[in-house]
Amino acid sequence: MSEAEFKTRHPGLAWLAKMAWRDSRGQRRLLALFTLSIVFGVGAVVAIQSLRSNLSDIIEVQSRALLGADLVLRSQQAFGVEMDAFMADLGGQQTREIRLRSMAFFPGSSGSQFVQLRALDGPYPLYGEMETEPVELGPNPNDWQDGVLVEENLMIQQQLAPGDSIRLGDAEFRIAGRLVRVSGESEVSGFFSPRIYLTIDQLQETGLLQEGSIINHRAYFRFPDGLTETIQEKLQEARNNLFVDYGIRRETAENRQERVERILANLFDFLNLIGFIALLLGGIGVAGAVHIFLQQKVNTMALLRCLGASSGLAFQIYWLQVSVVGMLGALVGAMLGVGIQFLLPIPLRAFLPFPIEVQFDPGAVLAGLLFGWLIVSLFSFVPLLKIRGVSPLKVIRSSVGNARPMRRDPLFWALIMAIVAAISTFSVLQTQQWTYGLAFVAGLGGSLLLLAGLAWLLRWALRLSARRSGSFAWRLGLSNLYRPNNRTLLMVVSIGMGVLLIHTLFLVRAALLHQVEGQDTGDAPNVILLDVQSDQLDDLQSFLSDNGFSALETLPIVTMRVAAINGREMRELREDPDAGISHWIFSWEFRNTFRDHVLDNATVIEGEFVPRYDGPEPYPISLSENVLDDMKVGIGDRISWNVQGVRIETVVSSVRLIEWEVGRQNFNVVFPLGTIEDAPVVYAVTVRARDRAESSSLQASLTQRFPNVSMLDLTLLFETINNILDRAAFVIHFMAAFTIATGLTVLAGSVVTSRYQRIKESVLLRTLGASGAFIRKLLMIEFLLLGFIAAAAGILLSIVSTWALLWSMFDLELVLNWQGSLLTLVSVVALTLITGLLTTRGIASQPPLAVLRREEG
Amino acid sequence: MTEQSIPAPPILKLEKVIKTYHSGHQSLTVIRDITFTVPPGESVAIIGPSGSGKTTLLGICAGLDQPSEGAIELCGHRLDQLTEDQRAEVRNRKLGFVFQNFQLIPTLTALDNILIPLELRGDRKAREQALDWLAKVGLADRGHHYPVQLSGGEQQRIALARACVGNPEILFADEPTGNLDDETSQQIEDLLFETHARIGNTMVLVTHARELAQRCDRVLRIRSGHLEEVTDHVRS
Known part of the structure; x- marks a missing residue:
């Protein structure tokens, strides 16, 4: 044979396909089961991508309907003559709203x-x-x-x-x-x-338009030709003068569309990343399953090599099998995703500003399908690489190992890099930012490692304790977690990751609710009465005491806007791009107060709080620390205020750090006594109701007696927040459940691959006298432990991640809810147990002789 | 050991072949400086106790493994100078194998198993030849059965058909009757030697069975890695 002959021979693609098909006989169901690992991941990604694409299309079409107009101008005070003239000049169809x-x-x-x-x-x-x-x-x-x-x-x-x-x-x-x-x-x-x-006429009749009330004025515009350049020029011109003077905010249909798109993009990025975790874990699951599948095929590979197949040809036969099955798995996942796409809008509906008409999006389905297949292929390549090292000598000597270990194979490392690159690319594409995308990959990698480490530790601790004091069944059940080819860590990581996501969300939510609910203790106020006019204050206080309530805090409120900072008019500051003052300062109607003390939930961190001031302007005021940067001021800086047409000069004399709490009134700006008492004042009064019945009764009688006074019941507020969080949490739970489902399919696949091994063990034990009940007990212990380790690792890590999240983002303390954690633990253990027992059905009742004969054959 | 003087060039030639396995800091030499040749058409049996290196020697001769030192020439190719894929090509074109535990691919039918070497070559008449060999080994009606549906003897017949279907220049057999009962062993032995005689190719077999070895033209004994000719061998 010449050198040329060595290079030309290949049996052809048709044979390759035929051989791959023939070789998969008897194991197609098993292969199909492996691919189930990716079904949920692909399903999640396809569903999110499709829905996202659908929503983008809707937003594009309905951009004007999102705002209800081409343009909206808003103000916290009546527009006034000058603004009316400006708006009349803009033309078009107009509607005013209060x-x-x-x-x-x-x-x-x-x-x-x-x-x-x-x-x-x-x-x-x-x-x-x-x-x-x-x-x-x-x-x-x-x-x-x-x-x-x-x-x-x-x-x-x-x-x-x-x-x-x-x-x-x-x-x-x-x-x-x-x-x-x-x-x-x-x-x-x-x-x-x-x-x-x-x-508006009806509103006038109510008499609710009173000084000091928070009233929002809006003007909606619809122009025949949309926002023409002329209109835009007029708006631009007014931006730095008229709009500043009247505290006008404007929003166009385009602005609204961008805002909605941004919010939805963030939401879908987040959901997509959760779905992606499921896909990734599925990919790892497939790799593990392929590894075990190929182990069973080593002899065939060696034989093929012995009969003259090249290493590349043997690789191609199995690559083709895994690829085709992976594609089928991705297809099933894509179909599932299309189905979910129609369900997902149900929990999302409450948050979306338009009705959703879900449509099949072939582009999104194809993208999810290909990406799912890519992930499966990449992960499967890892065990497939080993095929190249299978020696033909294995046919005559089974103890022969692979030609070289994986870690010395440059292709292995190239593949690992390709996987990391694919994951990073997906992540960066999702988040649209390098830093976030890579941080996600690093965080995910870290979480997986931590979960695996925790699970390993738990398993080790259990084994140690069983060695010392465990029963025979306990020790045997535990040893099953260490059986050859076990995928215990992978299953634990998959299920644990789902638990981590769900339980973190649960704890964050608990902390947020505790922040609201926690205030409702002892004598703290839980009802706030708003918009109490000066002339109503005495009557209201008598009314409260007649009904068994006492006003805990009576807080005067004077509304005003910033007119100038350090002598520079707001118009001038608006035109100065270097002024750095936040946009909201220009139009914000501040609700300021006057008092002679600092409330117990605030601390003076700079300067000196002036309780009373009888001198001339500028009045010394105290600012909350959180507005300093927005206003670009500090101690000693001057702020001029417009109090319903009257100008007041002030100087910043102190800065307070406020612990903002729901239900506690506090103010960005506090004047000393002796300064603005003569300005138009409304009051907020806080009281405490013992229960909902008492607050309801107060509400009913108050509305009749003081129709203009609004009552904010914090208990109701808490229920509303709970309701919103409930709906938001459902969506995230829904997506996180996919990672748990992935973990359970990995478990099912793992149990099926080890089924024959389990049967042999069971038969051996039964031959030695163990009962069927004992075998079932062993299996139960194994799955109980598996579920327990996964759930415990997930919950423990979620406590750490929640603490970090609350500390860095919300500045809140961690609130542990042991009942909820226990419920999570029990649910996950039960799910694992059910999946495990379902897939091991019949193992305990196999007739020993049949198995022993099969062994002989 | 003495080399026989034959007119045709040897089909298999080993020269100073050594095989050493390394495990950590320890090494174990299984084949020690073996030199021998096999002329075309000859049947050679390699015998020896367990662990003597028989299988290792067979693996090296057939190009399934590489020697640590020495040269091997098989069917005109220096195996020690070829890549693994090139050796696979040689195995496919020139060699046939029969194994102790039959080594049929469990997911393929009997006929498919026989087809494999020809299909790997891209032979278009593969099916006819495979059917022909299926008949030659007396299993014409079992072509669509899977290995698990065949007895041990039947499986070995299929393995023999697979080994011969490509008309190999040399057939290697590793304990071909090792997993069979006496009666079946005898049938397989007969079939093996009938086939060898019919094709006229070379046969190298490794066996424990003295009766089987005695049917070969030549018997070599391997002991502690050294090979020696059994001089008192009388072919039965």
Whole structure:
């Protein structure tokens, strides 16, 4: 044979495919089971990608409906003559809206509710729809037959029907119909205070438009040709003068679209990364399964080599098998993903500002499919590489090892680098930032290592304790975790990763709720009465004491805006790009107070707090530390305020560090006594209700007696936050469950591959006299321990990760909830046990003789 | 050991072959300075006690393993100078193998197992030849059976058909009757030698069985890594 002959021979692709097909006989189900490991990961990625693509398309089409207009101008004070002239000059179709929060009283049921009133002078939205029931009511207040629209949830909650009455302030109205949905607004926007739509004239009748109330004025614009250059120029011109003077904020449809896209991108990046973890763990699971599969194939490989197959050919036969099965797994995953894509919007619906019409997105499915397949292929390559080292000598001498160890194979390291590169690329593409993407990969790698380390330690500790005092069954069950080809660590890491995600979320949520709920103890106030006018204060206090309540804190509030900082007018600062003052300062209506002491939840960290000041301006004021940077001021700097047309000069004399807590009133700016008492003042009064019944009774009587006073019940607030977190958590739980499902499929695959080995052991034990019940007990102990190690490792690591997260992002303390952790532990152990027992069904009842004969054969 | 003087060039030639295994700091020499040749058409038996190096020697002769030192020439190729894939090519074109434990691929039918060497060559008439050999070993009606459905003797017949289907110049057999009962062993022995006679190729077999060895033209004994000719051998 010549050298040329050595190079030309190849049996061809058809033979390769035929051989791969023939060789997989009898093990196709097993191979299919291996690929289940990636089904959930691919499913998660496809679902998220598809939904994301669907939402992008919807946002693109509905960009104007997201805002309901081409342009919105907002102010916390009435627009005024100059602004009216400016807006008239802009032209187009315009609708004005006044928004405020208030109490609503329902005479029919004697119930009351904190609501947000939205008073219109024309149709709204100008783009998109207002869905009402009856439908003919629509977006135009003229069609509401002098009635008001009440949000559907509130109607259900208060058992209201169209035609019922509702009292707002001093006026009573008929409910014309239900508000089902407004374009551009999510269900969550009505969670804290349900929306009630009425006309501006109706709002005037209520008498709720009072000095000091937080009132938001809006003007919506729809232009025939959209935001033309002329309009944009006018807006740009007004930005640094008129808008500064009147504290105007503007938002265009484009701005809103960008904002919604940004928020959704963040949400989907996060969900995608969770799905990606499931895919990654599935990839590792497949690699482990392929490794075991190939171990069973070593003899065939050696024989093929012996009969003349080249190392490349043997590699190709098995690569083809794994690739095809991997593609099938990815296909099943993609189909699952398409299915989930239709389910996922259900929990997300409350957070999305538009209805979702989910459509099949071939691009996203194909991308998820190919990426899933790539991951499987890359991970499978690791065990496949070993094929090249299988010696033909193994045919006659089974003890012959591989030609060279993997760690000395440069291709192995090249492959590891390719895997890391693929993961990093995906991560960076998701997060759109190098640093975040790589940090995710590093964090994920660290978490996997930590989980594996923890699991190893737990397993070691259990083994040690069993050696000393464990029963025979206990020791045998535990030793099963160490059986040859065990994938204990992989299973533990997969399941543990899911537990880590879910339990971290659970603990973060517990800490956030504790922050709110924790205030509701002892004598701390849990009800806040807002918008109490000066002339109502005495009456209100008598009313409270008559009803068995006492005002815990009475806080005067004076609204004002910043007019100048250190002598530079806000207009001038707006034009100066180097001024560095945050945007919100220019339009913010500050709600400041005056008092002669620092509250117990604040500390003076710089300067001197002045309790009383009887001198001339500038008045010494105390600022909260969190506004210093936004205003670019410090001790000694001067701030001029516009108090409803009157200018007041102040100087920063102290800085306070405030421990912001829900339910505790505190203020960014505190004036000393003797300074602004004569300005228009409203009061906030805090009281404590013993329970919900007491606060409800207070609410009902208060609304009738003081219709303009709003009551914020913190217990209700807590319930609302809980409700929102519940919905948000569901989405994340849903995705994290995929990693647990992946872990369980890895477990199922592992049990199936070791099934024959288990049967042999069981037969041996039964031959020696063990009962079927004893064998079942062994299996149960094994899966109990596996589930326990996985859950415990996940929970322990989640405590550390939650602590780090709370400390770095929320500045909150970790709150352990042992009941919840125990429930997680028990659930995971139960799931593992059920999966394990289902896949080992029949092992304990195999007839020993049949197995022994099979062994002989 | 003395080399026989034959007119044709040897089909297998080993020269000063040594095989040493290393394990940590220890080394074990299994084959010690072996030199011998096998002329074409000859049947040679290698006998020896367990652990004497028989299988190692067979593996080296067949190009399944490389010697630590020395040269091997098989069918005109210096095996010690070829890559593993090139040796695989030589095995496919020139060699046939019969193993003690049959080594059939369990997921392939009997016919498919026989087909493998020809398919690896890309032979277009593979199926006809395989069917022919299936008939020659007396299993024409068992072609679609899987190994697990065949008896040990039947499996070894299929293995023999697979070894011969490519008309190998040399057939290596490693304890071909080692896993069979006496009656089946006898049948396989007969079949093996009938085939050898029919094809006229060379046969090198490793065996414990004295009766089997005695049917060969020549018997070599390996002991502690050294090879010696059994001079009192009388072919039965």
